[in-house]
C-alpha cells in the first residue's frame with residue numbers, strides 16, 4: 001500500500017497498539033480494585049483507611065481510563081531529528097516503561113499546539129489524526145517549512161478545526177483538546193500563580209479554554225491542587241450542566257462546580273434580583289453594613305438591671321457590659337464565638353459582687369457554684385443576651401430586609417429610596433445577590449459549630465458500631481468470604497467514612513479554601529460576589545473568563561480594571577482571545593457593528609470561517625402584542641428544525657423578548673407535530689430543557705450556550721430590555737450556522 005491508504009494503515013496499526021495498551025491497563029486496574037475490595041473491612045483502623053485510600057485511587061484511575069476511550073490519540077509530531085511523538089488524551093507507556101503516547105498537557109506536547117511555520121522549533125511536520133471509535137478515518141498534515149508562504153493568521157489543523165466547528169450541536173459542550181489553537185494554548189498553560197483574566201468576544205473559546213486550563217493545572221500541579229481542589233463557578237445550573245462533561249472527558253473528575261447562588265451549603269437562592277436592587281446588593285458597602293448590623297447586636301444598655309438570686313441582689317451595670325464587650329471584641333473572634341468570652345467576663349464580675357457582699361474570700365468551689373447559679377439564671381441570661389445576642393446569618397440579613405429601622409441604622413449611606421427598594425416580606429426566598437451578603441454575615445458572625453461537631457461525633461460512633469456489627473455477622477456466618485458482602489461493607493465505608501473525596505469535602509464546607517478557582521461569564525459578578533469568591537482562594541490563583549461587552553447584570557463589570565483592582569490590586573494579568581470559533585463571519589461582524597453602535601466595550605473579533613447564507617432578516621407585520629407575527633416566527637423556526645435537527649445532534653433556539661417567550665414556546669410545541677411528525681415531536685417534547693434540541697428562550701437564558709440556528713425575534717425590543725444591547729449581542733452570537741431575524745420594527749443601528 002502506498003500514498004494515503006498506506007499512511008492510514010500505518011496510523012491505524014499505531015492506534016491499535018495504543019488501545020491494546022489501554023485495555024491492558026483497564027484490566028490491571030479492575031483487578032487491583034477487586035483485590036482491595038476483597039481484602040474486606042478487617043484489620044486496624046489504619047489498615048482500613050489505607051485500603052480505602054487505595055480503593056479511591058483505583059476508582060479514580062478506572063474512571064480516567066474509561067473517559068479517554070473517544071479520540072485517545074489525535075496527533076503526531078515528526079521532529080527534525082527523525083523521531084516521532086504521538087499526542088493524546090493521556091500519557092501511555094509500554095510494559096518496559098517506554099513512552100508510547102504523550103499526554104496533551106505534558107511539556108513535550110506543547111509544540112503540537114504552538115509550533116508554526118514561522119516558529120517551528122524542532123517540529124518538521126504536525127499531523128492531526130481523525131478517528132471514529134477506534135478507527136482512523138482521516139489525516140491532516142502540516143509541514144512547518146520556512147520556505148512555504150507564511151500566513152501569520154493561519155489556524156492550526158484547519159481541517160480538523162473546521163470540521164469540529166461545523167458539527168451539529170448537542171446540549172453538551174465537548175472538549176477541544178485535538179484542535180486547541182496557539183493563542184488558546186498560551187492561556188491554558190499560563191502560570192498557576194495570580195489571577196489570569198481572559199477577555200474575549202463571543203465564541204472565542206473562553207469557556208473551553210478555562211476548563212482545559214483547569215485540567216492542565218490539575219496535571220501540572222497535581223500534588224498541590226488535589227488536596228485543596230479546584231472550584232468552577234458558572235452563571236446558572238443550566239450552564240453548569242452544559243459544561244459538565246468537558247472535564248470528565250479529559251480524565252478529571254474531582255472538581256467542584258457551582259453558581260454564586262449555591263456557594264453556601266444549606267442555602268438555596270431561588271430568586272433573582274433585577275436592575276437597581278441587584279446593583280445595590282452588589283455594592284462593597286455591604287462590608288460596612290454587615291459589620292454595623294453585627295455591632296448593633298453588641299449593645300450597652302442605658303440602665304442597670306438588678307437581679308435577685310437566693311436573697312442577694314446582683315447589679316448588671318452598663319459600665320461592666322461596656323468593658324466586657326470591649327474585651328470580647330479584642331479576641332477578634334466572630335460575634336457568635338466571641339460571645340463566650342463576653343458571658344464569662346460578665347459572670348466573673350457578678351461573682352465578684354457576691355464576694356464583695358460576703359466580704360470574705362470565696363473558695364474555688366463556692367466561686368464555681370455561684371458562677372453556675374448566675375449562669376443558669378433566666379434573668380441574667382436575658383440581660384446578657386440583650387447586650388450580646390447570638391444570631392444566625394440568615395436572621396441578621398432577614399432583619400435588615402424586613403425591619404426598616406435595622407437597615408437605616410446599619411446603612412446610613414443609602415438613601416431612603418434605596419432602602420425602600422431593599423425592603424421585602426419576611427419569608428421571601430433568597431436571591432442570588434443575597435448569597436454574598438449572607439456569606440459576609442457568616443464570616444462576621446462565625447458558625448457556631450458545636451452542634452455540627454456533636455452531630456459528626458455521634459455519626460462516627462454510630463458508623464463504627466454498624467461496621468463492628470456487620471463484621472461480627474460476617475465472621476459468625478462465614479459470609480465474609482463472599483464477594484458481595486465484602487463489597488457492601490466496603491461501599492459503606494466509601495460512602496460515609498474518611499474516604500470522602502476532596503471535592504465532596506470542599507462542596508459541603510462553606511469555609512473551604514481552594515487551590516484554584518475558575519470563574520466563567522465573570523463579567524456578571526458584582527463586587528460583593530467577587531469578595532465571596534476571593535475569600536475562597538487565599539492564594540488568589542484564579543482563571544477569570546468573560547466579556548465586558550456581554551454584561552447584562554446591573555451589578556456586573558464594564559471594565560476589568562475597575563472591578564478587579566480594588567480586590568486583587570496588582571495580582572491579576574490580562575490575556576485576550578480574538579478568534580471566534582462559533583459564529584459565522586457575517587453574523588459575527590453584524591453583531592459587532594450593532595454592539596459598537598450602542599457604545600459597548602467590544603473586543604476585536606475575527607471569525608474563523610463564514611457560512612453562506614448565515615444571516616437573513618424577515619420583516620413582518622406586528623401582532624396584537626406588538627411583537628412580530630407569531631405564525632412567521634414559528635414557520636421560520638420549524639423550517640430550521642426540519643433542516644438541522646437530527647436524532648443525535650442539531651439544535652434550534654427561538655430567542656424572544658421576555659414578554660413573548662412563553663406564548664411562542666406554546667405555539668412552537670403546537671405546530672411541531674405537523675412538521676416533523678408525532679413520533680419525532682414527542683421525542684423532542686420529552687427532552688429535558690437543558691438538552692432540548694428545539695427551544696424558546698429569553699436572551700439572558702442563552703448566555704454561554706450555542707445552537708446550530710437561532711431565530712431572533714424583534715431585536716429592537718430585546719435591546720430595550722433590562723440587559724440592553726448586551727443581551728442582544730449575546731443572543732445574536734449564539735448560532736454556529738444560521739441567524740434568522742424576524743422583526744416588525746426597524747432593526748437597531750448596525751444591522
Ligand SMILES: Nc1ncnc2c1ncn2[C@@H]1O[C@H](COP(=O)(O)OP(=O)(O)OP(=O)(O)O)[C@@H](O)[C@H]1O
Pocket residue numbers: 161164165174175176179180181184200201202203204205206207208209547550581582703704705706733
Ligand atoms: N480550538 C478550538 N477547536 C474547536 N472548537 C473550538 C475551539 N475553541 C473554541 N471552540 C468551540 O467554539 C465554541 C465557543 O466556545 P466557548 O463557548 O468556549 O466560547 P466563549 O468565548 O465562552 O463564548 P461566549 O462568550 O459566547 O460564552 C464552542 O463550541 C467550542 O467548542
